[in-house]
Structures are given as C-alpha cells and as structure tokens.
Amino acid sequence: MITRFLASLGRRAPLILALGIFIGLALPDLAAFVRPLLTPSVFCMLVITMLRIDWPTVGGHMRSPARLTLSLGWVMILCPAVMALLVAPLDLPPGLKMAMVLYAAAPPLLTAPALALFAGLDGALALIVVVAAMFIYPVVLPPLAFALLGVNLAVGAIDLMLRLALLIGGAFGLAMLIRLRAGTPRIAELKHHLDGGLVVLMIIFAIATMDGIAARAIAEPAFVATFVAAVFAVNLGLQALTMLAFWRLDAIPRTTLGLVAGNRNLALLTAALGSAVDPDLFLYFAIGQLPIYLLPMLLLPVYRWLTRPRTMAS
Numbered sequence: 001m002i003t004r005f006l007a008s009l010g011r012r013a014p015l016i017l018a019l020g021i022f023i024g025l026a027l028p029d030l031a032a033f034v035r036p037l038l039t040p041s042v043f044c045m046l047v048i049t050m051l052r053i054d055w056p057t058v059g060g061h062m063r064s065p066a067r068l069t070l071s072l073g074w075v076m077i078l079c080p081a082v083m084a085l086l087v088a089p090l091d092l093p094p095g096l097k098m099a100m101v102l103y104a105a106a107p108p109l110l111t112a113p114a115l116a117l118f119a120g121l122d123g124a125l126a127l128i129v130v131v132a133a134m135f136i137y138p139v140v141l142p143p144l145a146f147a148l149l150g151v152n153l154a155v156g157a158i159d160l161m162l163r164l165a166l167l168i169g170g171a172f173g174l175a176m177l178i179r180l181r182a183g184t185p186r187i188a189e190l191k192h193h194l195d196g197g198l199v200v201l202m203i204i205f206a207i208a209t210m211d212g213i214a215a216r217a218i219a220e221p222a223f224v225a226t227f228v229a230a231v232f233a234v235n236l237g238l239q240a241l242t243m244l245a246f247w248r249l250d251a252i253p254r255t256t257l258g259l260v261a262g263n264r265n266l267a268l269l270t271a272a273l274g275s276a277v278d279p280d281l282f283l284y285f286a287i288g289q290l291p292i293y294l295l296p297m298l299l300l301p302v303y304r305w306l307t308r309p310r311t312m313a314s
Contacts (some may be wrong), residue, residue, distance in 0.1 A: 008021075011170070023203060023206065023207055023238050025210050025213060025214050026214075027207065030207045031207060031208050031209075034204050034207050034208050035208045036205055037208070038204075038205060038208055040204050041201045041215040042167070042205070043167060043170070043171055044197070044201055045110060045111050045114065045198055045201045045202065045205075046110055046167065046168065046171035047171045047174050047175045047178075048114070048175075048194050048197055048198050048201075049110075049111065049113045049114045049123070049127065049178075050127070050172055050175035051118075051175045051178060051179060051187055051194055052113075052114070052115060052117055052123065052187075052191060052195070053113060053127050054071075054123070054124055055122050055124070057125040058127065058128060060124075062128065065206055067249075068128060068129070068132065069137055071129050071246075072129065072132055072133060072136065074242065074245055074246075074257075074261070075095055075129060075133055075257075075260065075261050076105070076107070076133055076137065076140050076240075077140065077144065078245075079104045079105070079238055079241075079242075080101055080102075080104040080105035080148060081148065083101050083103075083104035083234070083238075083240065084101045084148040084149070085099055086237075087100050088103060091228070092226070093223075093226070093280060093282075095279070095280025095281065095283075096227060096230055096280055098149055098280075098281065099183055099230075099241065099266075099280055099281045099283075099284035099285075100230060100234050100284070101145075101148055101149055102145065102149075102266070102281065103284065103288065104234065104238060104264070105140075105141060105144055105145065105148075105297060106137070106264040106265050106266050107130065107134050107137040107262070107264065107265050108126070108129060108130045108133055108260045108263060108264060108265060109130070109260075109263040109264060109265045109292065110130065110265055111127075111198070111202060111263075112126050112130050112259065112260045113126040113127040113130060113212050114195075114198050114202075115263060115292075116256050116259055116260070117195070118195065118242065119257055119299070119300060120303065120304065120307070121252055121256040121259060121303065121307065122130060122252050122253055122256040124265070125132075125253055125256050125257070126206075126233075126256050126259070126260050129257070129260050130260065131168055134168060135165075136271065152188075153248045154241065156284065163252050172244050172284050202293070206289055206293055209280055209285070209286050210286060210289070212286075213283075213286050213287065216283065224283070224287070227280075227283055227284055227285050227287045228287055228290065230284070231287050231288045231290060231291055232290070232291050234262075235262040235263065235288075235291040235292070235295065236262065236295075237262075238262040239258040239259060239261060239262035240258070240263045241261075242257050242258040242260075242262070243257070243258040243259040243306075244253060246258075251306055251308075252306040252307045255303055255306050255307055259303075262295075263291075263292050264288075266281075266284070266285040266288055272303065286295060
C-alpha cells in the first residue's frame with residue numbers, strides 16, 4: 001500500500017507539490033514538530049535525486065568544461081550583479097531589496113535536479129551546476145555581497161565547505177551503494193516511488209518553512225503581498241534572463257539552466273548569516289518557497305512547449 005501511494009505521488013509530483021505548500025500555511029503548528037527533520041530531509045532528498053540521475057549523461061556534461069564554467073559564472077556572479085542593478089532604482093523596503101540580491105547570489109536549490117526531472121528537463125546538467133555552485137559559494141559570496149550591497153558577511157567559508165562536502169559526499173556515497181546493491185534496472189523500475197518519496201520530503205520541508213507566515217500575512221497584508229509579488233518576479237525573471245542568455249544552447253539545456261537559476265537555496269544563506277541578517281530576509285526565504293512549489297506545475301506546459309522538437313516548414 002505504501003509503495004502504491006508513493007508511486008501515485010511520484011506520477012503526480014508537480015500537482016502534489018503545488019497543493020503541499022498550502023499544508024504549511026494552513027497547519028503552522030506542525031512546524032515545531034517537523035523542524036528537527038529539516039536536515040535529514042535535505043540529505044534524503046539529495047540521495048534520492050542522485051539515485052534518479054543518469055550518471056553517464058553527467059559524464060558527458062563534464063566533458064564540456066567551458067559550458068559548465070560559463071553556466072556557473074552566470075548563475076553565481078552575473079545573476080546577482082544584474083539583480084542589484086535592477087532593484088537599485090526601485091522604491092522597495094531595504095530588507096526586500098537586500099533579500100532579492102542575496103537570493104540571486106545563493107546557490108541553486110538542492111532539489112533543482114528533482115524539479116528538472118519532474119519537468120522532463122536535464123536532471124544531470126542541473127545536478128552538476130548545483131553541486132559545483134555549492135562548493136564555490138562560500139568563497140564567492142562574501143566579496144560579492146560586499147561589492148553589491150556593502151554588506152560585510154562573516155561566513156565561515158572553510159567550515160561551510162566542509163559541511164557541504166560531508167552532505168553532498170555522504171549522499172553520493174549512499175546513493176552509489178544503494179545503486180550497486182539494487183542494480184540500475186531496479187532503480188529504473190522504482191522511479192515513480194522515488195519521486196513520491198521526494199514529494200513527501202519536500203512537503204515536510206515546506207511545512208517547517210511556513211511557520212508564522214500566515215500570522216504575519218494577517219497582521220501586515222500589504223507588506224507580505226509585496227514580498228509575494230517580489231519572489232515570483234525574481235524567480236520567473238531569473239529563469240527568463242537565463243534562457244535568453246543561453247539562447248544558443250539547445251532547448252532542454254537552456255530551459256534547465258533557467259529553472260536552476262530561478263530556484264535558489266536561500267536556507268543555506270540564512271543559516272550562515274544567522275542573526276546578522278535583516279529579519280525580512282527570513283520572510284523572503286519562507287515566501288520564496290511559494291514559486292518553488294507552485295511553478296513546477298504551472299510551468300509544465302511552458303517547459304514542454306519550450307523543449308518540444310521544432311519542425312522545419314516545407
């Protein structure tokens with residue numbers, strides 16, 4: 001029964017994720033219960049994602065270091081620089097402007113490869129960019145934030161990099177062990193079950209991050225509405241800009257890079273900065289989950305249209 005349930009979730013992943021975000025808003029009391037599961041859930045999501053990746057395809061992408069370098073430069077340096085230029089003249093709360101730039105400077109979401117798989121895009125390319133960005137992020141962020149925002153970030157780069165190495169390396173090792181024991185054909189048979197497990201883990205994550213958001217929306221509706229509009233604009237804007245920047249690539253890789261650039265892991269940034277960050281950054285992080293959970297379903301027809309084979313007119 002459980003395996004059938006997970007398979008059903010996996011087949012309907014985008015829709016379930018879109019509904020799941022509202023569980024966190026409607027049941028904020030669950031946040032305290034599931035909060036200790038945040039780190040384990042991220043680890044498990046990474047393990048499942050690595051199980052679902054086509055590793056021979058990953059090797060193929062690694063043979064194009066120029067494309068990977070260009071992708072990382074765009075995602076980690078040019079995106080926040082462009083965002084800083086765009087928000088500078090806008091009449092927005094200072095905390096929101098800072099959050100928008102720091103969001104664009106954050107590494108891509110850990111579950112971006114899973115989102116790419118759900119959307120029928122290139123999960124291997126997404127994984128490479130995500131993992132590489134994670135490792136360069138602690139070195140790139142402090143000087144970039146100071147240059148763009150005048151903010152001096154006291155981030156323990158070496159400690160953060162070690163934690164990331166343990167997280168990613170441990171997940172990779174466990175995924176390869178499972179693949180070795182189960183075999184590639186068996187993993188392929190269980191793809192919908194694995195996707196269902198990802199959905200459950202992402203819903204757990206969403207419930208925890210929505211803690212207190214509904215109450216603040218009631219107390220400050222106009223202020224929170226501004227943040228809601230901003231998170232959708234930034235997510236969609238980064239996706240569109242990235243697809244334009246990589247227009248010469250084939251449809252699937254450029255759309256994959258767009259998805260990766262639009263969905264960022266602000267949780268890692270807020271944890272690294274701690275109490276030194278404007279409280280509005282935490283609000284932005286929580287509300288920023290809305291497009292991450294809603295857009296995969298809403299944009300599925302768009303992704304399919306963008307990546308469908310084009311026929312030449314005779």
